[in-house]
Amino acid sequence: GAGVSQSPSNKVTEKGKDVELRCDPISGHTALYWYRQRLGQGLEFLIYFQGNSAPDKSGLPSDRFSAERTGESVSTLTIQRTQQEDSAVYLCASSFDPSTYNEQFFGPGTRLTVL
Amino acid sequence: AQSVTQLGSHVSVSEGALVLLRCNYSSSVPPYLFWYVQYPNQGLQLLLKYTTGATLVKGINGFEAEFKKSETSFHLTKPSAHMSDAAEYFCAVTRGTSYDKVIFGPGTSLSVIP
Numbered sequence: 001g002a003g004v005s006q007s008p009s010n011k012v013t014e015k016g017k018d019v020e021l022r023c024d025p026i027s028g029h030t031a032l033y034w035y036r037q038r039l040g041q042g043l044e045f046l047i048y049f050q051g052n053s054a055p056d057k058s059g060l061p062s063d064r065f066s067a068e069r070t071g072e073s074v075s076t077l078t079i080q081r082t083q084q085e086d087s088a089v090y091l092c093a094s095s096f097d098p099s100t101y102n103e104q105f106f107g108p109g110t111r112l113t114v115l
Numbered sequence: 116a117q118s119v120t121q122l123g124s125h126v127s128v129s130e131g132a133l134v135l136l137r138c139n140y141s142s143s144v145p146p147y148l149f150w151y152v153q154y155p156n157q158g159l160q161l162l163l164k165y166t167t168g169a170t171l172v173k174g175i176n177g178f179e180a181e182f183k184k185s186e187t188s189f190h191l192t193k194p195s196a197h198m199s200d201a202a203e204y205f206c207a208v209t210r211g212t213s214y215d216k217v218i219f220g221p222g223t224s225l226s227v228i229p
Contacts (some may be wrong), residue, residue, distance in 0.1 A: 004158075012220070034205045035219075042205060042219050042220055042221035042222045043159075043205065043219040043222075045216075045217075045218070045219075048216065056216070061138060091158070091159070094128070101203075103161050103164060104159075105161075106158040106159040106160065106163075106215065107156065107158055108149075109158060
């Protein structure tokens with residue numbers, strides 16, 4: 001497809017388990033972003049990848065959160081030892097040329113529920 | 116540090132009435148500004164953006180926004196609300212001098228009353 005895709009769309013897990021969330025950006029987009037959106041709240045920046053540069057991890061809330069990106073393609077966000085406060089929708093976005101203006105194209109999100 | 120505020124977490128308007136969603140930002144450098152919309156059960160999509168040039172920008176679905184540097188504002192308006200406009204609206208601003216990083220406001224939920 002032409003848009004950003006994310007999988008799974010929904011994930012229910014037990015507290016303490018690890019989860020992996022996947023994002024497939026639009027082909028050719030060099031920048032990729034992860035955000036967290038808690039119920040009724042705005043977007044919280046987590047991490048940003050741009051080409052081969054070191055990722056900007058300044059938004060990761062704890063060391064239980066990590067993310068990887070292979071080249072300029074797929075990214076995975078991993079949450080270890082999940083807690084109930086991790087329950088949220090995790091959004092991925094990509095953009096083509098962030099050096100000019102930064103129109104981000106968003107995926108549909110993964111809704112994570114930690115029981 | 117840059118920040119974005121949206122006055123009113125929830126706004127209700129009657130169908131056909133003016134829509135006004137407020138956005139103010141703090142930035143030490145001229146930013147790029149965006150409005151994104153999130154329809155129920157859908158991902159965010161760009162509504163409109165200001166980068167340079169004309170300060171009144173037009174977006175999709177009849178929305179427009181005006182960049183007012185002196186007021187550090189970028190309010191979103193639409194002359195006549197439609198039921199299909201009910202959604203969550205997010206104002207966003209580029210962060211610092213890096214145009215590749217964006218800060219989102221907390222969002223305003225718009226309800227349209229028939």
